[in-house]
Amino acid sequence: MALVLNEDQQLLKDSAQAFCQENAPISMLRRLRDSKDAEGFDRDLWQQMVALGWSGMAIPETYGGFAFGYGGLGVVLEETGHTLVSSPLIPTVLLGATLINELGNEAQKEALLPRIVAGELLLALALDEHQVHAPTRIATTARATGAGFVLDGSKLFVLDGHVADQLIVVARSAGAADSRDGISVFLVPADTVGVTITRTWMVDSRNSATVVLQNVEVPASALLGEVGSGYAGLEKSLDIARIGLAAEMLGSMEETFARILDYLKQREQFGVLIGSFQGLQHRAATMYSEIELCKSVVRAALAALDDPAATASEIARFASLAKAKLSEVAALVSNEGIQMHGGIGMTDEFDIGFFLKRARVAQQFLGDELYHRDRYAALSGF
Amino acid sequence: MQALQEFQESTRAWLEENCPPSMRTPMVQDEIAWGGRNATFKNPESKVWLERMAAKGWTCPTWPTEYGGGGLNKEQSIVLSQELARINARPALTSFGISMLGPVLLEYATHEQKMEHIPKIVRGEIRWCQGYSEPGSGSDLASLSTKAELHGDYYTVNGAKVWTSYADKADWIFCLVRTDFEVPKHAGISFLLFDMASTGVSTRPIQLISGSSPFCETFFDNVQVPAGNLVGGLNEGWNIAKRLLQHERTMISSFGLSSGQSDRGGTTSVMAAVEVAAMHYRGDKERLSDPVLRDSIARFKIDSEAFAYTSRRSIEESKQGQGPNATSSMLKNYGCELNKRRYELLLQALGHQALGWEGEGFTPEELQVTREWLRSKANSIEGGTSEVQLNVIAKRVLGLPDLVAMAKK
Ligand SMILES: Cc1cc2nc3c(=O)[nH]c(=O)nc-3n(C[C@H](O)[C@H](O)[C@H](O)COP(=O)(O)OP(=O)(O)OC[C@H]3O[C@@H](n4cnc5c(N)ncnc54)[C@H](O)[C@@H]3O)c2cc1C
Numbered sequence A: 001m002a003l004v005l006n007e008d009q010q011l012l013k014d015s016a017q018a019f020c021q022e023n024a025p026i027s028m029l030r031r032l033r034d035s036k037d038a039e040g041f042d043r044d045l046w047q048q049m050v051a052l053g054w055s056g057m058a059i060p061e062t063y064g065g066f067a068f069g070y071g072g073l074g075v076v077l078e079e080t081g082h083t084l085v086s087s088p089l090i091p092t093v094l095l096g097a098t099l100i101n102e103l104g105n106e107a108q109k110e111a112l113l114p115r116i117v118a119g120e121l122l123l124a125l126a127l128d129e130h131q132v133h134a135p136t137r138i139a140t141t142a143r144a145t146g147a148g149f150v151l152d153g154s155k156l157f158v159l160d161g162h163v164a165d166q167l168i169v170v171a172r173s174a175g176a177a178d179s180r181d182g183i184s185v186f187l188v189p190a191d192t193v194g195v196t197i198t199r200t201w202m203v204d205s206r207n208s209a210t211v212v213l214q215n216v217e218v219p220a221s222a223l224l225g226e227v228g229s230g231y232a233g234l235e236k237s238l239d240i241a242r243i244g245l246a247a248e249m250l251g252s253m254e255e256t257f258a259r260i261l262d263y264l265k266q267r268e269q270f271g272v273l274i275g276s277f278q279g280l281q282h283r284a285a286t287m288y289s290e291i292e293l294c295k296s297v298v299r300a301a302l303a304a305l306d307d308p309a310a311t312a313s314e315i316a317r318f319a320s321l322a323k324a325k326l327s328e329v330a331a332l333v334s335n336e337g338i339q340m341h342g343g344i345g346m347t348d349e350f351d352i353g354f355f356l357k358r359a360r361v362a363q364q365f366l367g368d369e370l371y372h373r374d375r376y377a378a379l380s381g382f
Numbered sequence B: 001m002q003a004l005q006e007f008q009e010s011t012r013a014w015l016e017e018n019c020p021p022s023m024r025t026p027m028v029q030d031e032i033a034w035g036g037r038n039a040t041f042k043n044p045e046s047k048v049w050l051e052r053m054a055a056k057g058w059t060c061p062t063w064p065t066e067y068g069g070g071g072l073n074k075e076q077s078i079v080l081s082q083e084l085a086r087i088n089a090r091p092a093l094t095s096f097g098i099s100m101l102g103p104v105l106l107e108y109a110t111h112e113q114k115m116e117h118i119p120k121i122v123r124g125e126i127r128w129c130q131g132y133s134e135p136g137s138g139s140d141l142a143s144l145s146t147k148a149e150l151h152g153d154y155y156t157v158n159g160a161k162v163w164t165s166y167a168d169k170a171d172w173i174f175c176l177v178r179t180d181f182e183v184p185k186h187a188g189i190s191f192l193l194f195d196m197a198s199t200g201v202s203t204r205p206i207q208l209i210s211g212s213s214p215f216c217e218t219f220f221d222n223v224q225v226p227a228g229n230l231v232g233g234l235n236e237g238w239n240i241a242k243r244l245l246q247h248e249r250t251m252i253s254s255f256g257l258s259s260g261q262s263d264r265g266g267t268t269s270v271m272a273a274v275e276v277a278a279m280h281y282r283g284d285k286e287r288l289s290d291p292v293l294r295d296s297i298a299r300f301k302i303d304s305e306a307f308a309y310t311s312r313r314s315i316e317e318s319k320q321g322q323g324p325n326a327t328s329s330m331l332k333n334y335g336c337e338l339n340k341r342r343y344e345l346l347l348q349a350l351g352h353q354a355l356g357w358e359g360e361g362f363t364p365e366e367l368q369v370t371r372e373w374l375r376s377k378a379n380s381i382e383g384g385t386s387e388v389q390l391n392v393i394a395k396r397v398l399g400l401p402d403l404v405a406m407a408k409k
Helices: A007-023 A026-034 A043-051 A069-082 A089-103 A106-117 A231-264 A278-305 A312-339 A342-346 A352-364 A369-379 B002-018 B044-056 B074-086 B096-108 B111-122 B237-256 B274-282 B291-317 B327-354 B364-380 B386-397 B403-408
Strands: A123-126 A141-144 A148-158 A166-172 A183-189 A195-199 A209-219 B128-131 B147-151 B154-165 B172-178 B189-195 B201-206 B215-226
Touching (some): A026 A352, A069 A089, A069 A278, A089 A106, A089 A123, A089 A166, A183 A231, A231 A278, A231 A352, A278 A312, A278 B291, A278 B327, A278 B386, A312 A342, A312 A369, A342 A352, A369 B291, B096 B111, B096 B237, B154 B189, B189 B215, B189 B237, B237 B327, B274 B327
Parallel strands (some): B128 B172
Antiparallel strands (some): A148 A209, A166 A183, A195 A209, B147 B154, B154 B215, B172 B189
């Protein structure tokens, strides 16, 4: 397992960096926010990202992808984190394509994955039903009928829910309220009768929606994976997404820290640069160290995803390691981002606040540090 | 690739043949092989193991064969350490010569000096100690005042060092001395090597809070040192001193490495992993019953694992033969703080059982935890304090300005 980028990954990273800075700076997110953009992302930008191959990065070549691995997708996500790019990359590619790849049958993969690569299909995962991530606490029901299934329930914080062509709905076809058994996963076109989607506005200005399913009828072919045993594939997909998300968080915290350092070397008080105060220097040095650890964790976790020998439980441990550590440090760095800028850090005109807002949503998404420390402990046998 | 594969196979075979059985069990404190003129081997196999490894130069695998080292490249040395780890092999030799002095001699010393000192380090024949700190010069090391004056072919050394680890057991000392009092403090320091058996050298052991006394006050009273024992240029010792500290810090940072692992060298002790100890003392079977302690331990283990990847990444990133750089301060600081956290958590796991000092009511292992916990407090002091490491990171790695320099402007 290599902890440094290989040459191809480094080239990809450099080009992703240049692309994001030129084409998707933070001012784009600001514009989407200020204009209350109906879709919450820029379709032209997304098509450019598709043209660069980002939508097919980790998808196998047989389905039109580029087999660049999660290591490749990871460096792209890291760079999008630097400029807080709002795009379907996480909901459609990192979550959606991964779920189809992990759970779908041959026909589903052949039908859907090439369309994701081509940028023709947007997906959204309708999973959580509570204020915090709880992937086994599924009350949405899936009732088998002769022809297929009927879904009922409601889903919160569905990323890209209001722009997706298809929803990936996690429902319970059997089993107790908090059980891993009895979970089934369905592909539901967003315009199916009985599906009500309401956009919610989150602090990070990214897309999110509430999805209510009332008597939603889907055919048997909508099922992803087996009836009642979808959890293993769902969990593995979530773990992959957690690691990808950690890569994005890494980029955001590196950017926040770079901006802090710039300010420490530029702002003067008491006749000296504020970066000469030891109280700030030690905090900066501590942040640097923590970010270095985060970087190692993300590299190790991405490498594990591309290692054919890695088991699902090893990946689970890496995912919780990464999401716990990155969430903890994201909180630290985003808070210091405000504090070390003083008053200007509190102004909306200044960009640092966007990093704080994104950090908290990313921390919560797919499980916060408490969730993942608990899971890491359980996976480590204590 | 092919050659590396062959190297791995031959290494594995050689180790199978040559590593004695007891050298594949976890190291015990009083069997650590420090080498030196007066080396004693409680376990005779330690001696065999040292001699076999030294003969191949594998006590210092990457050092040039010219000076007795193993001559391995970076990839080969990684393979060697993996193969050693695979059989849980003990270090054949532990010494300040290997971890601190040797690397700077290779970088700064003359060929003659290398020929004289390096092979003896590789073979563990001479044990070195570090004469840096003085009573008045700790963190502000460059203010040191031990004096060396040149008279003919000899330097006369006068002064006192303190906290000199194992000075009473060492054969030679690498010592920072002031050779010019007129210039700014960093510009008047030289790096001098001398025999601790020289007339005028004396040591007085100091007891630590843990009860052991591994370090000393060291006094120099008109010690005569041949002028040829100066390493690098006259008054150019500070750069060597700093370089050596980077090696020292990298070495110390490894204290943080074993701390998160649940199977330290195959030891079966419950103390080997904090969570195992915590569950054992609470009678927990599957899950640690105290949720707060469980979260603290999880946090600690996550940091330990992240730290282990970071240490590995820094090795992967370093170029062949380049050695450590200023990031060694980050590794040193983080590794030491982790090791201290580990012992604080062990204390929480064991409660009063970790607070015994001696005698009845405690197992030997519990008493050892008490002593090791106390010893761990030194981790963030020795090799430069944690605060000093943070200063180094701020200035050397992050490029933040120096307040003292700014205020003077
Ligand atoms: C177990 C052990 C073994 C050792 N072995 C050796 C050895 O073999 N050879 C050797 O030469 N030395 C050795 N040392 C000495 C060690 O290097 C010094 O103790 C260390 O450098 C600190 O110096 P000091 O003790 O004088 O503390 P001081 O420098 O007096 O520090 C006191 C406190 O002030 C803080 N401080 C000082 N300056 C600053 C600053 N600029 N900014 C912020 N805070 C600051 C320190 O961090 C510390 O908390 C050893 C020490 C220990 C504990």
